[in-house]
Amino acid sequence: MADSPRVHPQALCESSEVGSGTRIWAFAHVMPGARIGRDCNIGGHVFVESGAVLGDRVTVKNGALIWEGVTLADDVFVGPGVAFTNDRLPRSPRAEDDAITRRYARPEDWLVATRVEQGASLGAGAVILCGLRIGAWAMVAAGAVVTRDVPPHACVMGSPARVRGRVCRCGAPLDTALECAGCGRSWTIHGDGLSPA
């Protein structure tokens, strides 16, 4: 448990804030100032920008792109090829246009945060617009384009993504009785999410 991160010789880890037990795979790039917790798995070809914050036990599959402004709580799963965003109205910051130059001079004018709560899963190839909260233990289906907040334990799919059901903490879909056929847990509705029954 006290080991330092294990960084593949072909990876580039420039951050000094990566927790013990975390592995970083080939051709991944973690920039200076990115914060990554303990016992995470950062897949090949992943990019984690300065300012991104990842909790403990997070799994980031290959090719996912994580920017400044993105926070991933503990136990989150980010599928292969998932793309986050942090700018609602992107332009090339180097364009010859005074309005664009002004906007990119001040991060508060363009940088928009996104938070993924504990244990949520983002399926392969999902695209996550910015300014959103993805609730704890939610499940974003592969290929979904998420344009709104996702409630805890919700399952969303499609483009744009819409709620299609609820999932257990273990990942299995829940029926209307909110009993999990997978692991046996029972749930009750609590605010916009679920709590143990």
Add this chain to the structure above:
Amino acid sequence: MADSPRVHPQALCESSEVGSGTRIWAFAHVMPGARIGRDCNIGGHVFVESGAVLGDRVTVKNGALIWEGVTLADDVFVGPGVAFTNDRLPRSPRAEDDAITRRYARPEDWLVATRVEQGASLGAGAVILCGLRIGAWAMVAAGAVVTRDVPPHACVMGSPARVRGRVCRCGAPLDTALECAGCGRSWTIHGDGLSPA
């Protein structure tokens, strides 16, 4: 024809089961135990996981992600940025949750296979859910999210992907007479696919 694979100096090929004539380009990573046939082209930034199986003459364009459980038959085309999956209900396997820990301890509880039959094409950015069969010489449009089996010679598009027509072996769309304006072949319906007329 008897040459060994040609691996770009910036690629990482850890498998000893790659056929002659196959090329692997910069920043691609082929893991130990991945099986790749002869005369394939594995593009830059591609990831092929241990346990994946590729036939002969397969083209995998840049950035595609191919997991254990995925089988690509001969002559398949995988477009740029295509993401496969192999887990229907992904969670971070390192999450502190007994039900999740149990599930990931047994591959048979989460690992779901996908098979792409001979000559099928997967367009750029397509996302392929798992447990599916994509039929021979099918054509998955760019950006499609494939959630069901695809019949042989079918053309599917959209999110979720739906059948919108049939294509010839050469790739050209077929009219209702099933005659190809591209290469001149004629087809007849045979089961859920086509056979030469």
Add this chain to the structure above:
Amino acid sequence: MADSPRVHPQALCESSEVGSGTRIWAFAHVMPGARIGRDCNIGGHVFVESGAVLGDRVTVKNGALIWEGVTLADDVFVGPGVAFTNDRLPRSPRAEDDAITRRYARPEDWLVATRVEQGASLGAGAVILCGLRIGAWAMVAAGAVVTRDVPPHACVMGSPARVRGRVCRCGAPLDTALECAGCGRSWTIHGDGLSPA
């Protein structure tokens, strides 16, 4: 301004036609014969193929894939994970099929160009079919699958992408009066696009 391109030590820039002031980041690969203008930013894990043409001050975010046949005018923004295409009916060029072999022997039989005009933005994870023109200062939403031409200043979203409004040169949405609440510019309709009022 007279500096040569700055190429990250982990990047691979094989082109001699990259303008001064342009930066190329880790694990990016620019092939010989790709042309890139001045003061561009080519993100990590980007691929730029021989024959692709990029103007000045273009921003290409991480993991984007740019092929021969693609032209990006000055000031374009290409979001993370954007995939271009250049073949309408892709097959594996190495497939054992005479019609396929013949087609790939002649670029004019399969290579289809796409042009992105000045200042346009392509959001994260967008997929761009080929043979298209994306008009100046257009905005393609994250996750969009673009299957038709996009008019100048249009905002398109969805799969397939449809026009949902107009945007200012600065990126802000325009109301029906075509006045920008962001930067104060006024516009009038001009052909299929806008000109300053």
